[in-house]
Amino acid sequence: MKLAAILIGGILVNNFVLARFLGLCPFFGVSRQVETALGMSMAVVFVMTLASFITWLVQNLVLVPLHLEYLQTAAFILVIAALVQFVETVLRKTAPNLYTALGIYLPLITTNCAVLGVALLSVQQRYGLVEAVLNGMAGGVGWSLAILLFAGIRERLALSDIPPAMRGWPIAFISASLMAIAFFGFQGLFKEFFLR
Amino acid sequence: MLEAILVMAISGAFFGGLLAYAARRFAVPVDERAEAIAAALPGANCGACGYPGCSGLAAAIAAGHAPADACPVGGPRVAAVVASILGVQVDTTRERQVARVSCGGGPRCQDRYVYQGIPDCRADAACPGQGHKACSWACLGLGTCVRACPFDAIFMGPDGLPVVDKEKCTGCGKCVAACPHNCIALVPVSARVHVLCRNRNPGPVVRKMCQVGCIACRACERVCPTGAIRVRDNCAEIDYALCTSCGACAQKCPVHTIVMEPEQEREVSAAAAS
Numbered sequence: 001m002k003l004a005a006i007l008i009g010g011i012l013v014n015n016f017v018l019a020r021f022l023g024l025c026p027f028f029g030v031s032r033q034v035e036t037a038l039g040m041s042m043a044v045v046f047v048m049t050l051a052s053f054i055t056w057l058v059q060n061l062v063l064v065p066l067h068l069e070y071l072q073t074a075a076f077i078l079v080i081a082a083l084v085q086f087v088e089t090v091l092r093k094t095a096p097n098l099y100t101a102l103g104i105y106l107p108l109i110t111t112n113c114a115v116l117g118v119a120l121l122s123v124q125q126r127y128g129l130v131e132a133v134l135n136g137m138a139g140g141v142g143w144s145l146a147i148l149l150f151a152g153i154r155e156r157l158a159l160s161d162i163p164p165a166m167r168g169w170p171i172a173f174i175s176a177s178l179m180a181i182a183f184f185g186f187q188g189l190f191k192e193f194f195l196r
Numbered sequence: 197m198l199e200a201i202l203v204m205a206i207s208g209a210f211f212g213g214l215l216a217y218a219a220r221r222f223a224v225p226v227d228e229r230a231e232a233i234a235a236a237l238p239g240a241n242c243g244a245c246g247y248p249g250c251s252g253l254a255a256a257i258a259a260g261h262a263p264a265d266a267c268p269v270g271g272p273r274v275a276a277v278v279a280s281i282l283g284v285q286v287d288t289t290r291e292r293q294v295a296r297v298s299c300g301g302g303p304r305c306q307d308r309y310v311y312q313g314i315p316d317c318r319a320d321a322a323c324p325g326q327g328h329k330a331c332s333w334a335c336l337g338l339g340t341c342v343r344a345c346p347f348d349a350i351f352m353g354p355d356g357l358p359v360v361d362k363e364k365c366t367g368c369g370k371c372v373a374a375c376p377h378n379c380i381a382l383v384p385v386s387a388r389v390h391v392l393c394r395n396r397n398p399g400p401v402v403r404k405m406c407q408v409g410c411i412a413c414r415a416c417e418r419v420c421p422t423g424a425i426r427v428r429d430n431c432a433e434i435d436y437a438l439c440t441s442c443g444a445c446a447q448k449c450p451v452h453t454i455v456m457e458p459e460q461e462r463e464v465s466a467a468a469a470s
Contacts, residue, residue, distance in 0.1 A: 058207075068200050
């Protein structure tokens with residue numbers, strides 16, 4: 001039951017982009033086309049899940065036993081940076097087109113606050129290993145859901161008649177905020193359906 | 197304290213090792229010629245060639261997608277070096293081009309309203325009427341082109357019109373792309389006569405907007421010895437392939453739209469130095 005709560009919560013209720021406002025830079029940067037958004041979202045899901053796993057291990061097997069919790073931020077960033085660099089190296093070899101399409105936004109997953117955010121949140125909620133990994137995956141899937149929907153919207157916006165002053169970033173920001181308001185409707189979802 | 201240092205050091209070493217392994221296992225072959233070409237290019241990363249930075253252009257040249265003289269900043273000298281790396285000949289007869297602002301309005305062009313907003317021509321041009329100037333082709337004078345130049349070759353003159361320093365200008369074209377009214381054009385460096393107007397409206401309409409706008413009277417056409425200047429679509433245009441820089445049109449123009457650069461070009465450099 002708690003796992004279902006984490007899953008639904010991470011994907012819909014507390015969506016990382018639309019409710020927690022994390023990971024906005026690549027969210028806006030890679031959402032011009034659905035194809036690149038799909039590639040980016042796969043990378044983000046992979047990084048968030050794996051980062052959650054490794055950071056949980058680091059936190060609970062290294063930092064806590066040695067009373068080094070204060071190194072949390074530095075250690076987590078080290079893990080995430082290495083992980084993203086690894087993903088980048090592999091991607092460059094195996095999927096060069098996706099690598100070029102993602103461009104600068106791939107290394108930006110490193111400084112993407114969503115990845116560090118999900119790791120820190122798992123620690124804060126005192127999740128076990130399975131819960132932490134699930135939280136990471138749910139966060140990634142929620143991020144992917146948001147960016148894929150947004151990319152679909154932006155592809156249509158590109159063909160619409162928008163006033164010159166609003167074209168590009170202004171209308172993108174406004175659309176995203178309208179999406180966030182729409183996702184607000186998921187608040188209370190869990191209480192209504194699961195805790196009846 | 198010691199544990200903290202050890203933990204970070206060991207983690208760093210572990211991940212460093214992992215990345216070193218990944219770099220070897222997933223290595224991507226790189227063309228050596230691309231590296232040599234990248235070293236020969238100016239390294240300004242201005243993007244004028246249309247590729248992402250000098251390394252991007254080097255990769256494109258090595259792959260054969262771009263010609264050896266694709267770098268407008270490097271000019272013939274760099275093109276020759278790149279050509280020697282590739283082992284090909286390159287055409288060195290093209291003349292260097294520099295930017296020229298095709299508007300002489302400034303304070304002589306009417307304002308439709310007072311613009312108080314983001315001090316950028318592109319923001320101004322998004323306002324009603326394509327900007328606060330009465331003429332939709334006018335220079336708005338907010339300096340977007342000045343900021344776009346990677347070589348410090350363009351600066352704002354005293355009357356709100358940009359001035360190009362021909363010595364520093366490399367013809368990269370960034371200012372041309374930055375201007376929302378397309379006021380700036382690239383012309384051959386030896387060109388000394390310029391029509392400072394691009395207004396397509398008929399003469400009487402232009403007179404109301406701007407004191408130095410072209411009224412399409414064709415006086416310039418009649419005096420030109422080579423037929424280089426023609427009035428097209430209510431505005432005079434010079435074909436620099438035919439122009440001999442005699443200055444007859446500049447003398448004849450009743451509204452002083454056409455200007456001729458003085459012999460002493462140090463006037464520009466002196467203003468730049470001040």
